[in-house]
Amino acid sequence: MENKQFEDVFEAKLAKNEMIEPKDWMPDNYRKHLIRQISQHAHSEIVGMLPEGNWITRAPSLRAKVVLLAKVQDEGGHGLYLYTAAETLGTGRDELLEALHTGKAKYSSIFNYPTLTWADIGAVGWLVDGAAIMNQVMLQRTSYGPYARAMVRICKEESFHQRQGYEIMCHLSFGTAEQKAMAQDALNRWWFPTMMMFGPPDSESPNSENALKWRIKRESNDQLRQRFVNQTVQQVEYLGLTVPDPKLKWNEEKKGYDFSEPNWVEFKNVISGNGPCNKERLAARNQAHKNGEWVRAAAQAFAKKRAQKIAA
Ligand code: FAQ
Numbered sequence: 001m002e003n004k005q006f007e008d009v010f011e012a013k014l015a016k017n018e019m020i021e022p023k024d025w026m027p028d029n030y031r032k033h034l035i036r037q038i039s040q041h042a043h044s045e046i047v048g049m050l051p052e053g054n055w056i057t058r059a060p061s062l063r064a065k066v067v068l069l070a071k072v073q074d075e076g077g078h079g080l081y082l083y084t085a086a087e088t089l090g091t092g093r094d095e096l097l098e099a100l101h102t103g104k105a106k107y108s109s110i111f112n113y114p115t116l117t118w119a120d121i122g123a124v125g126w127l128v129d130g131a132a133i134m135n136q137v138m139l140q141r142t143s144y145g146p147y148a149r150a151m152v153r154i155c156k157e158e159s160f161h162q163r164q165g166y167e168i169m170c171h172l173s174f175g176t177a178e179q180k181a182m183a184q185d186a187l188n189r190w191w192f193p194t195m196m197m198f199g200p201p202d203s204e205s206p207n208s209e210n211a212l213k214w215r216i217k218r219e220s221n222d223q224l225r226q227r228f229v230n231q232t233v234q235q236v237e238y239l240g241l242t243v244p245d246p247k248l249k250w251n252e253e254k255k256g257y258d259f260s261e262p263n264w265v266e267f268k269n270v271i272s273g274n275g276p277c278n279k280e281r282l283a284a285r286n287q288a289h290k291n292g293e294w295v296r297a298a299a300q301a302f303a304k305k306r307a308q309k310i311a312a
Pocket of ligand 1: 036037040041042044045047048049052075106107108109110124128129132135196197198199200204205206207208211221271
């Protein structure tokens with residue numbers, strides 16, 4: 001077939017809402033776009049283990065510890081599914097990790113903020129996982145098969161994570177005055193960084209046009225951010241807390257809230273490597289990778305020996 005014919009088959013599949021699979025022909029830019037997004041997503045999952053992981057030893061009860069441990073392990077699993085999905089596009093795991101460890105690759109801005117108190121663990125589960133789900137539900141129907149299928153399980157697990165976080169916020173908000181103040185303080189610090197997770201405004205999002213055209217994204221950054229605010233305000237009200245945005249106001253005409261934009265200068269600064277914890281996160285990732293070297297070497301040696309045994 002000529003290139004044009006391959007392109008027609010690709011376009012026809014997208015038009016019919018069919019998935020593109022690893023062995024199908026796809027435009028180079030589609031492949032590059034997916035490798036970029038899926039690998040950034042994978043990096044976010046494993047870097048996202050760090051701010052919560054640092055609270056496992058300080059969880060206030062055995063139950064809280066077990067639940068948090070399970071959540072952090074889930075995030076590691078999400079990273080694995082996503083790296084595997086990226087590998088089906090012809091890129092190696094070593095190459096992707098190298099880009100993360102040298103600071104070339106992006107990961108979600110949100111994980112460059114510190115988790116200062118136990119309430120932050122509640123806020124991360126509730127708001128950060130809540131925003132992640134808002135974005136990822138549409139990705140279960142993204143056009144690339146392995147990515148879409150990975151997202152099904154990820155979304156189920158993220159729902160549990162969101163509930164884990166909201167449960168912590170409920171305990172604190174309905175607890176003592178001091179606990180409620182901790183919950184409010186965490187909400188104050190995580191609200192705007194969470195809004196940044198959806199990416200820059202549509203008018204400044206260079207990747208959105210292709211992402212929407214190729215059905216990689218099904219909704220825009222601003223649409224998802226708006227839906228997140230609409231849904232979350234009611235949850236804040238139930239807790240008896242206050243959204244730290246004086247401009248937040250119900251707009252009957254659009255049937256949604258008006259709200260302040262996050263500080264986009266701060267966002268650009270964080271994604272350029274200069275957020276509060278960027279250096280700490282990269283150092284921790286590099287150290288973890290180094291510590292795991294013997295495990296990778298042992299696994300490879302075992303696989304080699306097994307292959308030799310089968311061949312013999
Ligand atoms: N942080 O043109 P757009 C989670 C970059 S998972 C850092 O709008 P796009 C689970 C963007 O890459 C959270 N960089 O880009 C969990 C691009 O740079 P590039 C991660 C950002 O791709 C919870 C440039 O700005 N979720 O939380 C961010 O169309 C708790 C221009 O932006 C996903 O990755 C940001 N927030 O839209 C784990 C979901 N926003 O590459 C542990 C999949 C934008 O051109 C604990 N990804 N940038 O150099 C997506 O849906 C999209 O990639 C967006 C960005 C929405 C993140």
